[in-house]
């Protein structure tokens with residue numbers, strides 16, 4: 456999110472407004488030729504400018520009267536199969552009583568939450584009713600990245616599902632797939648930021664995490680926090696009129712939502728332990744989640760159960776990140792679940808994610824003694840033989856909007872890394888930014904989870920595997936990736952989807 460269209464100081468505002476004006480001119484010029492989808496757009500040109508001139512009053516929870524999206528449905532597999540349809544369409548919605556045209560899966564933002572079990576077969580017909588191409592990625596799933604032998608697609612992000620077309624996806628969830636919180640979203644190169652920003656993301660939960668808990672916790676209450684911002688300035692939720700979409704971050708034209716609601720109320724009894732699934736399913740914003748007076752016990756990171764349960768009062772979630780945690784309610788009354796992440800440019804992001812209503816008085820802390828210490832056997836990749844080491848350099852140019860890995864932008868026809876199945880590789884991820892720009896880059900690789908070995912040269916005590924890690928500004932992260940079973944091409948990229956769309960992505964091919 457640091458590619459910056461800034462808006463928190465005067466210089467930033469001038470820069471922002473200049474860029475915005477240029478974009479607006481470009482859009483108006485390009486629009487009539489490039490799209491049949493112009494009338495809603497034109498209707499909203501004026502409100503955009505208005506929204507820009509009058510930033511929102513922040514830190515005030517509001518139900519945003521007039522927000523009228525459907526609630527996301529929970530869809531469960533049955534008898535080993537989840538068969539469903541995902542229809543992508545424009546949706547005329549209302550946020551803060553401003554009308555916008557967003558994009559939605561089955562009419563809700565986020566889309567339906569899928570719940571499946573290891574060994575399940577997932578069949579999804581993706582129907583594209585947009586006027587632009589789209590596709591699907593299943594973030595965190597360890598499944599094939601290619602097409603299946605019957606012609607259906609697995610987690611193949613190279614697919615182009617054209618307007619008006621239907622694409623069948625079939626995922627065969629491995630029988631030993633880890634339980635935890637994953638998600639799905641559009642991954643069509645150059646349009647993914649705009650499409651996810653406009654609404655195209657949803658939860659994908661592999662069930663079974665509770666079964667790894669002590670008996671007394673196996674039936675505990677669970678809450679999913681599918682967190683994402685929703686922009687309500689039309690300028691930021693269209694991909695129709697530009698070669699790329701533009702970023703809405705820090706423009707004051709977005710609000711955090713949880714399961715499609717602004718500041719929902721979560722009920723818990725004092726002393727009660729619940730399982731909370733935090734997932735950042737937005738396109739770029741970072742979140743630091745805190746519940747004052749309470750501690751989170753991390754059971755799974757990025758949908759992967761940990762070999763050592765760890766606790767923290769704050770959880771940092773860049774785009775794509777998930778934490779499944781236990782929380783034992785301490786205190787009484789309404790406590791804000793805060794996002795305390797402060798931008799280097801200001802603090803507008805300090806806001807309330809949800810309100811936790813703790814009822815009754817804490818009886819005792821009996822539950823805290825039953826927090827498990829481990830959910831899986833430790834498989835330390837430090838102890839494995841490394842067959843290959845690579846260095847990947849990440850660099851940004853925020854003026855030209857180019858974001859590169861090893862000094863090149865993404866090319867769908869170029870294989871950047873070829874790896875052999877059955878090996879463990881060590882990748883050193885270097886963030887060259889730090890002089891002219893202060894970008895961090897959340898690195899994400901599809902299909903295979905990795906272990907963090909060191910951060911900025913300091914050994915890192917990993918408690919499990921993950922699929923998303925921050926490469927700090929001017930710093931580096933060393934990871935080890937096991938390439939076990941799935942052949943084929945997939946991608947790794949910066950999960951600030953804006954950076955990915957503008958080139959910070961590469962192809963890894965896994966071969967026998």
Ligand SMILES: [Cu+2]
Pocket residue numbers: 858894895896897949950951954955959
């Ligand atoms: Cu980045």
